[in-house]
Structure formats: C-alpha cells, structure tokens
Amino acid sequence: MKTVTAVQTFLANRRAINRRAETLRWYESKLKRFAAAFPELPTEPEPIEEFLAAVVPPQKDESRHGFYRALKALYRFICRRNRLPNPIALIDPPSRRKKVRPTLSSHEMMLLLASAQNLRDRAILSLFIDTGARLGEVASLRKQNISDDCIRVDGKTGQREIPISEETRRLLLMLAANTADSDYVFHGRRGPLTRWGIYRIVKNHMRRAGIAAPKLGPHRLRHAFAKHYIKNGGDTRSLQKIMGHASISTTEIYVELAREDIIAKHHQFTPLRSAYAAAQQSFFDKSLVLKEAEEILAGKGGINNDNDYELGKQ
Numbered sequence: 195m196k197t198v199t200a201v202q203t204f205l206a207n208r209r210a211i212n213r214r215a216e217t218l219r220w221y222e223s224k225l226k227r228f229a230a231a232f233p234e235l236p237t238e239p240e241p242i243e244e245f246l247a248a249v250v251p252p253q254k255d256e257s258r259h260g261f262y263r264a265l266k267a268l269y270r271f272i273c274r275r276n277r278l279p280n281p282i283a284l285i286d287p288p289s290r291r292k293k294v295r296p297t298l299s300s301h302e303m304m305l306l307l308a309s310a311q312n313l314r315d316r317a318i319l320s321l322f323i324d325t326g327a328r329l330g331e332v333a334s335l336r337k338q339n340i341s342d343d344c345i346r347v348d349g350k351t352g353q354r355e356i357p358i359s360e361e362t363r364r365l366l367l368m369l370a371a372n373t374a375d376s377d378y379v380f381h382g383r384r385g386p387l388t389r390w391g392i393y394r395i396v397k398n399h400m401r402r403a404g405i406a407a408p409k410l411g412p413h414r415l416r417h418a419f420a421k422h423y424i425k426n427g428g429d430t431r432s433l434q435k436i437m438g439h440a441s442i443s444t445t446e447i448y449v450e451l452a453r454e455d456i457i458a459k460h461h462q463f464t465p466l467r468s469a470y471a472a473a474q475q476s477f478f479d480k481s482l483v484l485k486e487a488e489e490i491l492a493g494k495g496g497i498n499n500d501n502d503y504e505l506g507k508q
Contacts, residue, residue, distance in 0.1 A: 195272070197229040203275075204268050214350065216330070224264035235272070239284040246288060258288045295448070296409045298418040305403040313372070315395055317365040318380060321345075322396065322412050324362040326419030326437050329412045333389045336377045337370040349438045356436055420448035 204225070208218055228245060236242055242265060250257045266282050273280040298306070303323055310316035321332055331347035339346040340363065344355045358366075370379050378386035387395075393411055400410040416437070423433055434445040 195235045195276075197232050197235045200235045200268065200272050201225045201229050204271050207271060207275075220260075221264055221267070224261050225268060228261075228265060228268075237278070237281055239281045242282060243285055246285075255288060255290045259290050262288050295417045296414055297421045298405065298414065300422070302403065302405055303418065306399055306405065309399045309402040313365065313369055314380060315399060317362070317369045318392060318395055319399060319415075320362045320365055321358070322415040323419060324359050325356045326416045326423070327356060328416065328438070329389050329393060331438075332412070333380065333387060333392050335366075335379045337373075337379055338377065340366050340370065340379070347438075351438050351440050354435070354438050417448060420445075 201222075205218060205222060208221060227249060231245055232241065246258060246262055246265075249261050262285075269280050269282040272278070307316065307319055307323070310319055318332065321327060321335075325345070327345075327347060328349055331349050334348060335345060341355075343363070344357045345366075346353060346355050366379060373379070373381050376386060380387040380392065382391055396412050396415065397410045400414075420433060420437065423436075424430070430442060430445050433448070434442050437445065437448070439445045
C-alpha cells in the first residue's frame with residue numbers, strides 16, 4: 195500500500211468521526227514526513243524504529259513521542275481496516291524525560307495583570323488566570339455564553355461550564371458591551387481575535403512583565419492556574435471538571451506538589467537542620483568547652499599555636 199494513500203484514508207476516517215480541525219492538522223503534519231520517507235507503507239517494525247530515531251534530535255523526546263502516537267493511530271486504523279498484522283505493536287514507545295512545567299508565581303501574575311493597559315487585554319489575562327481555559331476556548335467565547343457565575347466553552351472534550359470570579363465576569367461584560375455588532379467577546383481591528391492573535395497578546399504581556407522564558411503563552415497560564423488552585427486548597431476532582439480533562443490522571447500531572455510546598459517541606463525535614471542542632475548542643479556542653487579551653491592554654495590547639503597559624507595562612 196502507498197503510504198500517501200494510507201495517510202489520506204486515515205485522515206478521511208478522522209474527519210468522518212468528527213475529530214477537531216486542530217487534531218487533524220497535527221496528524222497531517224506528522225504523517226506527511228513519514229510518507230515522504232517511505233513511499234510504500236512499511237510492514238515491519240525496523241523501518242518505523244529507524245524513522246523515529248532519525249526524525250528529531252535525541253533531546254526532543256516529547257516531539258519524538260508525538261510522531262510515535264501519530265504512527266500508532268495510523269497503523270491501528272489501517273491494520274484493523276485491512277485485517278493486517280500491526281508492526282507498531284512490536285515497537286516500544288520512546289521514553290520521555292520528566293520535566294518541570296513552567297508556571298507563574300503570585301507576584302508574576304500580579305505583574306502580568308498590571309501590564310495590561312486596556313480593557314480587552316486585561317479581560318483576556320484575567321480569564322486565563324481565573325479559569326485555566328484553553329486558548330481555543332477563550333478565542334471562541336461568545337457573549338451569550340457568559341452567565342452569572344460561569345462561562346460555557348466548547349473544548350476538546352465537548353461543551354462544559356467553567357466557574358469565573360465576579361472580577362472576571364465584570365470585565366467580560368464591560369468588554370461585551372463595547373462590541374454590539376458581534377457575538378464574539380474578544381476583537382481586534384479586523385474582527386474577532388483568532389487563536390494566534392490572543393496568543394501574541396499574552397506572549398507580549400508576559401515579556402512586558404519581565405517573565406522569563408520558556409513557554410511564554412496561554413498554556414503557561416493554564417499550568418499556573420492548576421498549581422495555585424491546588425496550593426490554595428482545591429481538590430483534583432473539581433479541577434478536572436474545570437480544566438476539561440477526560441481522565442483524572444491528566445489532571446494529576448498538573449497538580450504535583452507546588453515548588454513552594456516542596457521547599458517548605460525541605461526546610462522542615464532536611465537532615466542538615468538536625469545536624470546543626472546537634473552541633474549547637476555540643477557547643478554548649480560545658481564539660482567539652484572546658485576541656486577545649488584547657489587544651490588551648492596548654493598550647494595543644496587553637497590559633498595561638500604558631501605552626502598551626504602559619505599553616506592556616508597558606
């Protein structure tokens with residue numbers, strides 16, 4: 195089978211089962227490179243492994259895993275549809291190193307909000323910080339989807355309601371009142387803001403607020419929301435509903451112990467603290483102090499010993 199034909203058939207199936215446009219573009223970008231490398235669809239695992247090894251540099255393990263996931267979906271569909279053995283079932287998934295997800299501190303979020311000098315940008319930033327919403331969900335927000343205490347969005351897993359604070363609601367309603375000729379909440383000079391337009395606004399404000407790379411953009415605000423939600427006493431189940439995760443395991447990735455919590459626990463339980471306590475106890479042991487004083491007076495130790503002093507200078 196021609197690889198191009200297999201990819202086109204697979205994408206047609208994904209469209210038929212109503213996969214999102216962003217998902218289709220992601221599949222196509224990955225599988226196009228595979229089709230360019232192999233005119234005929236490989237039926238053995240070795241060529242697929244060679245492709246995965248060469249497609250990206252070794253340090254880009256997340257990107258390599260993305261190619262693996264795309265190929266896994268392709269082969270699962272093609273082999274099931276044509277009743278063929280699945281070679282990718284014989285391939286182990288590429289490993290991914292655990293990475294620290296960049297977030298924002300409370301101070302950085304304050305600086306970010308302060309950097310917004312107009313109502314629209316402040317509303318965008320407040321909405322991301324207040325809800326952890328996805329970029330596409332914010333870009334597609336319409337006036338009729340703003341209620342008293344939540345907004346309704348259409349996300350990766352379907353429609354859901356996200357609670358919002360009164361401060362965010364007030365900003366959204368003020369902004370919506372200024373755009374009477376459109377249902378969309380966020381606008382630029384040429385009409386409703388696109389995903390890319392909102393991304394650029396957030397990134398520019400992050401730079402203006404002095405927030406360091408990497409990951410300058412809305413997804414970093416999503417990570418920050420999850421971190422501070424748990425840190426402030428929220429639970430994973432409610433966070434899962436707010437963020438729209440299909441699986442609680444996805445939510446748990448976001449809510450590992452906050453860095454500040456780890457630091458506080460380290461300060462409380464580090465062995466060095468008990469070692470210092472023991473040292474101080476020895477220092478104030480009177481019998482030990484007297485013994486050391488007698489040794490100094492007898493010329494057995496301390497800086498009064500000329501040889502020791504000269505050695506200490508070297």
